[in-house]
Amino acid sequence: GQNIDQPTEMTATEGAIVQINCTYQTSGFNGLFWYQQHAGEAPTFLSYNVLDGLEEKGRFSSFLSRSKGYSYLLLKELQMKDSASYLCAVMDSNYQLIWGAGTKLIIKP
Amino acid sequence: GAVVSQHPSWVICKSGTSVKIECRSLDFQATTMFWYRQFPKQSLMLMATSNEGSKATYEQGVEKDKFLINHASLTLSTLTVTSAHPEDSSFYICSARGGRADYEQYFGPGTRLTVT
Numbered sequence: 245g246q247n248i249d250q251p252t253e254m255t256a257t258e259g260a261i262v263q264i265n266c267t268y269q270t271s272g273f274n275g276l277f278w279y280q281q282h283a284g285e286a287p288t289f290l291s292y293n294v295l296d297g298l299e300e301k302g303r304f305s306s307f308l309s310r311s312k313g314y315s316y317l318l319l320k321e322l323q324m325k326d327s328a329s330y331l332c333a334v335m336d337s338n339y340q341l342i343w344g345a346g347t348k349l350i351i352k353p
Numbered sequence: 354g355a356v357v358s359q360h361p362s363w364v365i366c367k368s369g370t371s372v373k374i375e376c377r378s379l380d381f382q383a384t385t386m387f388w389y390r391q392f393p394k395q396s397l398m399l400m401a402t403s404n405e406g407s408k409a410t411y412e413q414g415v416e417k418d419k420f421l422i423n424h425a426s427l428t429l430s431t432l433t434v435t436s437a438h439p440e441d442s443s444f445y446i447c448s449a450r451g452g453r454a455d456y457e458q459y460f461g462p463g464t465r466l467t468v469t
């Protein structure tokens with residue numbers, strides 16, 4: 245079957261760095277996405293990785309290793325507004341997104 | 354660019370009635386639209402995928418006669434929850450593909466449905 249695993253919840257301090265991991269097993273691979281979702285709102289796109297390596301976009305970076313079925317989202321200089329759920333999703337061979345359950349990130353001052 | 358709107362943003366209805374939710378791509382043509390449901394503290398659950406002009410493909414366990422999806426144009430898809438029950442209360446989110454990046458899905462803001 246298809247499976248996306250990510251931690252349920254993480255806590256970090258304002259100004260610090262946090263890494264959210266995601267491992268996946270899917271039928272086919274056409275890219276991995278990270279989305280941010282604030283409570284009561286729809287997800288917003290953060291990043292897309294289809295090749296191995298690190299993609300940096302401001303305070304957020306995303307890494308992919310296809311051979312290991314592994315990705316992480318790195319958030320630097322954490323701000324209180326970064327408190328949200330972070331969803332990892334993989335596009336399978338049918339171009340359908342398979343979603344992880346999300347990681348709730350709590351930022352403390 | 355690549356904005357998706359949903360209407361209404363929230364709705365309360367009585368058990369047994371039907372509710373229609375609209376999803377529009379405002380500045381691009383959405384070749385494919387997706388409907389998701391999300392219960393509190395749970396991940397997104399794909400309900401169905403629709404391509405313009407063709408019947409929607411429903412995920413296993415989703416009743417197609419209860420959740421009617423129409424994708425009549427490249428900018429509009431509708432989800433009608435028929436004979437709603439309290440267990441249908443959820444956050445319904447649509448997304449659309451077909452913008453500047455073929456791989457990306459653009460999400461609408463969601464519709465919170467409460468059935469009393």
